[in-house]
Amino acid sequence: MTTTQPEKRLKSKRKATAVRMFFSYILLVLVALITIAPFIWTISTSLKGPGDAIFSMPPQFIPSDFTLNNFKTVWTSLPIPMYLINSMILTFFGVVLPLFFSSIAAFPLARMEFKGKNFIFMLIIGTMMIPNEVTMIPIYLIIDMIGLLGTHTGIIITSIITPIGIFLMRQGFKDIPREIEESAVLDGANVWQIFWHLLFPMVKPMLGVLAILSFIGSWNNFLWPLLILNDPNKYPITLGLYQLQGTFAANTRLVAAGAVIALIPIMTIFISFQRYFIEAAYSSSVKG
Known part of the structure; x- marks a missing residue:
């Protein structure tokens, strides 16, 4: 069964739209991560104990020495x-x-x-x-x-x-x-x-x-x-x-x-x- 020219154009348009949406979502996710990173770092730092590094590179977002004593202090x-x-x-x-x-x-x-x-x-x-x-x-x-x-x-x-x-x-x-x-x-x-x-x-x-x-x-x-x-x-x-x-x-x-x-x-x-x-x-x- 042959595909007509209008159907080919429709499929091509749908494919282009899907690709455009994919890269748009990727861009939005990256912007969201960049925006939320300082908040995550602040929360992570507030939960770190003395044994955790604060200014390490790359940043350590998940505390290994988890504690709530900082809030209590x-x-x-x-x-x-x-x-x-x-x-x-x-x-x-x-x-x-x-x-x-x-x-x-x-x-x-x-x-x-x-x-x-x-x-x-x-x-x-x-x-x-x-x-x-x-x-x-x-x-x-x-x-x-x-x-x-x-x-x-x-x-x-x-x-x-x-x-x-x-x-x-x-x-x-x-x-x-x-x-x-x-x-x-x-x-x-x-x-x-x-x-x-x-x-x-x-x-x-x-x-x-x-x-x-x-x-x-x-x-x-x-x-x-x-x-x-x-x-x-x-x-x-x-x-x-x-x-x-x-x-x-x-x-x-x-x-x-x-x-x-x-x-x-x-x-x-x-x-x-x-x-x-x-x-x-x-x-x-x-x-x-």
Whole structure:
């Protein structure tokens, strides 16, 4: 039985597609391995005992002298629980407040018509081009003038609303069909009811994305707490790990164990909310 020309072209196309997908997967696996290698090395180092080499070449990822004493030593040598509680306080308000206030700011930019709306939005987006270091000195002086130096409030108040938060929430609100809002207006709903009871629950994927970004930013915040706080009892985990590195400068195993302790909450939150990243990406790709 002879094979027709269209069938030959179809088989050739399928073969080319299979080869392309094979090499694409190989490339993705290599990129994933390169990306995850530092995390694996950190976890491996935190579990190594004194008999294991740390900086050997090639790296030894599976400890032969497995131990959990590094975590115990870190936990008992420094007030890690206090650092974690401080980080949780800062992160809680650093996530909840941006979700609410960014949504409040983005709602009129997405759903209302007024003069200069696009200019205001572009001005907000333009501030993303300004490095944080440029604004640190004036913000520090303002925090000092209002008496918030050395307090958690002085850290939280600077992250209540962000340009990236406004941008994300504006995109989320813009993707909602106008007909839903018009139906609510015909039913007698006011602006607040439309925002809080109707549209706000419909942007959960974007809220999830903003929550993850805000959590990572608040949890990993180092420089601003270092400038604002002067009481070690108020330090978050990032500053606590900074002290940890100074205390155990010669023991990389203990420093790695402290880093793993600080990493666990971030990984937990990301795994819990990763579906919102997927939903937001899928929604954006479908709606263009």
